[in-house]
Amino acid sequence: MTIPVIDLFSGPGGLGEGFSSFNEGNAFRILVSAEMDEPARETLRLRSYFKRIKGHARDERVYYDFCNGVSKEPWSTLTANAWREAGNEACHLTLGTSKGNNGLDTLLSSRLKKNADCVVIGGPPCQAYSLVGRARNKGKADYSAENDARHFLYREYLRVIQLYRPAVFVMENVKGILSSQVGGKRIFHEILNDLVDPNAAIAGSSQGKTEGYKIYSLVSPTVFERGMDPKSIDPRDFIVRTESYGIPQARHRVILLGVREDIKRSPGQLAASRTVNVLDAIGDLPTLRSRLSDRADSASEWAKIVKSHLGQLAMHARSHDMKGLATIMDTAQARIRDDFSVGALRFRADATPFVQPKALRKWFADSRLEVFLNHQARGHMRSDLRRYVYAAAFARWKGRSPKGHGEFQLHGLAPAHANWESGKFADRFRVQLRHKPSTTITSHISKDGHYFIHPVVEQCRSLTVREAARLQTFPDNYFFQGNRTQQFHQVGNAVPPSLARQIARIVFALLG
Numbered sequence: 239m240t241i242p243v244i245d246l247f248s249g250p251g252g253l254g255e256g257f258s259s260f261n262e263g264n265a266f267r268i269l270v271s272a273e274m275d276e277p278a279r280e281t282l283r284l285r286s287y288f289k290r291i292k293g294h295a296r297d298e299r300v301y302y303d304f305c306n307g308v309s310k311e312p313w314s315t316l317t318a319n320a321w322r323e324a325g326n327e328a329c330h331l332t333l334g335t336s337k338g339n340n341g342l343d344t345l346l347s348s349r350l351k352k353n354a355d356c357v358v359i360g361g362p363p364c365q366a367y368s369l370v371g372r373a374r375n376k377g378k379a380d381y382s383a384e385n386d387a388r389h390f391l392y393r394e395y396l397r398v399i400q401l402y403r404p405a406v407f408v409m410e411n412v413k414g415i416l417s418s419q420v421g422g423k424r425i426f427h428e429i430l431n432d433l434v435d436p437n438a439a440i441a442g443s444s445q446g447k448t449e450g451y452k453i454y455s456l457v458s459p460t461v462f463e464r465g466m467d468p469k470s471i472d473p474r475d476f477i478v479r480t481e482s483y484g485i486p487q488a489r490h491r492v493i494l495l496g497v498r499e500d501i502k503r504s505p506g507q508l509a510a511s512r513t514v515n516v517l518d519a520i521g522d523l524p525t526l527r528s529r530l531s532d533r534a535d536s537a538s539e540w541a542k543i544v545k546s547h548l549g550q551l552a553m554h555a556r557s558h559d560m561k562g563l564a565t566i567m568d569t570a571q572a573r574i575r576d577d578f579s580v581g582a583l584r585f586r587a588d589a590t591p592f593v594q595p596k597a598l599r600k601w602f603a604d605s606r607l608e609v610f611l612n613h614q615a616r617g618h619m620r621s622d623l624r625r626y627v628y629a630a631a632f633a634r635w636k637g638r639s640p641k642g643h644g645e646f647q648l649h650g651l652a653p654a655h656a657n658w659e660s661g662k663f664a665d666r667f668r669v670q671l672r673h674k675p676s677t678t679i680t681s682h683i684s685k686d687g688h689y690f691i692h693p694v695v696e697q698c699r700s701l702t703v704r705e706a707a708r709l710q711t712f713p714d715n716y717f718f719q720g721n722r723t724q725q726f727h728q729v730g731n732a733v734p735p736s737l738a739r740q741i742a743r744i745v746f747a748l749l750g
Contacts, residue, residue: 240264241749242350244363244402245271246360250718250728253408256738257745258289260385260597265746266357269349272342274332276407277720278728282328284312284717290320290515293437296428299604303649305717306608307584333394346402357745358398361410362391363468374516374526386502392750393439399496400436403449406495406745409433410733415492416473427468433496434464451496456508457482463499480736481675482512484735486519489678493741497748505748515694518700519674520709521592522599524585524610527578528699531617541576544698547624548574554648563635569693570631571669581614581702597681601736606717611717612703612725616687625651625667630695633669639691641665658721669693670701676709684723703729711736 245254248271257266271286273279291297297317304312313321317432327346351355358419392409399407418425419552432439434452451475453462460475462468473492480489495505529535530543551565562639579587586609594602618626628651632640643659646667652658653666670676672693683690687700701709703725711734 239265239750241405242266242354242356242384243268243747244346244350244358244398244404246354246358246398247277247362247391247733248273248278248282248328248360249733250278251285252712252732252735253361253738253741254303254359254711255285255716255735255743256733256740257357257359258372259735259748260742261738265750266742270328270342270345271328272331272333272338272427273328274330274338274358275724275728276330278725279328280719281717283324286322286327287312287317287324288715289600291317297540301420302606302608305584305715326461334391337385339394342398343401344676346674350402355405356402358395358402358750359738360403360408362395374477385516390604390622390741393432394434394456394494395541396542399433400440402575403498403582405498405501405749407433407451407494407743408741409494409496411492413490415478415494418422418475424468426473426714430462430468433494434462434466448515449499449750451498454495454505456493456744458507461504478508479736481513481738482510483737484514484736485675485711485737486514486516487679488628489677489734491733495744501748503748506676506744508737508744513675514595515673516670516676517556517592517593518598518689519676519711520705521672522589522594523702523708524587525578525615525694525697526615526699526702528615528623529617529698530570530620531579532619535580537578540578543620544623544627544696547627548631550650551624551648558648560635563631566594566631566634566695567627570627570638573696578697583614584609584611585613599713603711603716610704611714612707612722613705614722615699615702616627616722618687618699621653622649622688625653626700627695627698628690628700629667629669629691630693633671633693634695637671639665639667639669639671643685649663664731665689667691668708674736678708679730681727683730684726705731727731 243257243266245268248254251271254268254271258268262267271282273282288301291301300314300317301312303309307430331341351574395409416426430453430533433451433453455475457478458475459503460471462471476492476494477490478493480487497505520551527540530540548567548571552564555564628648629640643652648653668677668686669691670693682704690701692699692701703722710732
């Protein structure tokens with residue numbers, strides 16, 4: 239049995255990758271992936287194309303020639319049909335507009351068999367719900383939550399559920415959705431009431447297609463169904479903490495599993511697994527340096543600057559009775575070389591000697607790749623290099639990132655802005671600790687790398703797209719399209735594919 243999947247607000251395809259990679263007799267097949275961002279849609283198309291030709295050695299070679307830089311295009315006359323079909327699956331659609339909604343309905347009416355059970359997955363855009371987004375909105379004099387259409391994009395997801403009656407849906411969003419309010423009402427309560435009775439929410443009546451949905455937690459026994467008061471349950475029961483399920487990232491997201499009422503079986507829950515840390519995920523990737531963004535760049539000039547920073551900081555550390563920190567800086571200074579690469583979109587280099595856990599290596603690695611994709615460091619100013627190398631050394635010394643101006647007291651570390659000592663920037667420079675899961679990879683990584691400093695002192699940089707993708711559990715042959723800022727944005731907004739695969743297993747056990 240193959241279950242059709244409708245993927246809404248797809249991003250680069252994290253949820254879809256989890257479902258399509260769950261291979262119990264080709265359990266799931268994505269009918270449509272709908273995404274408004276064109277670079278993300280190109281990533282989706284390339285991945286769909288790869289899945290269509292996978293297992294056909296002659297066709298696969300075309301894809302790997304593209305990844306390895308042998309050819310400029312991912313398709314050839316041999317694979318033109320697969321490329322066209324991938325374009326039909328990965329659709330550039332803006333849901334919430336007449337054109338986008340009509341386009342999706344036209345596609346589904348021709349591809350989804352009448353009365354066929356399907357699965358709907360996706361996460362409506364979260365900017366209006368996130369705590370950061372809400373903080374920004376408060377600073378806008380003319381902002382009104384009631385007039386912010388992003389609060390109501392979940393209704394486009396709801397519209398599809400009401401119209402196509404999937405057997406199961408999986409809806410993901412940020413934790414901030416639990417506390418977000420519009421017009422004095424909790425938006426999460428409204429969402430729960432709408433999802434359990436889509437007919438009443440969309441058509442104003444429960445008549446006709448009468449089956450509603452039960453909303454299950456993936457991590458607790460909590461169930462919400464028609465007739466219940468949302469205040470009677472703890473909404474935090476729907477929060478999935480990914481680090482508990484083998485993801486090398488502390489990503490806490492609300493995930494709702496909706497099951498149509500006529501399906502009498504109850505779904506299982508995610509099974510806890512061993513903790514996977516940052517070093518497990520990225521420790522084997524080739525060493526890189528950052529570029530210099532505020533002067534002519536070269537490996538030798540970079541090495542000269544970083545060595546100078548380390549030498550000066552080590553001296554200041556000793557004068558502040560921080561001998562352990564100084565020793566770490568001395569060791570790092572000796573390891574700095576003047577031939578470190580900045581990497582590339584297709585970076586040809588050997589992996590480090592680090593031995594990655596077997597299960598991770600099996601998930602990430604692809605022996606046919608001759609390059610590391612999307613592994614290219616961004617540029618940093620000399621002043622930030624000083625802060626990064628200090629923060630990484632401090633984290634190695636103390637096992638945590640330095641916090642606030644009080645722990646950036648050594649000479650030359652304080653940024654030149656008036657609010658530095660206000661307490662608002664306590665986590666301004668955050669190191670991803672090697673022996674713990676990373677903090678949440680967010681779309682903010684596309685703007686700067688201050689929250690995502692590499693744990694290895696001598697690399698002295700923020701994470702690359704590939705490293706962020708590893709922490710999100712994207713396989714190494716997942717090739718992100720667009721410029722680097724767009725690639726970071728895609729990775730930061732995605733659902734970890736490995737987690738999505740675990741959810742797919744639960745859904746298949748329910749329907750298979």
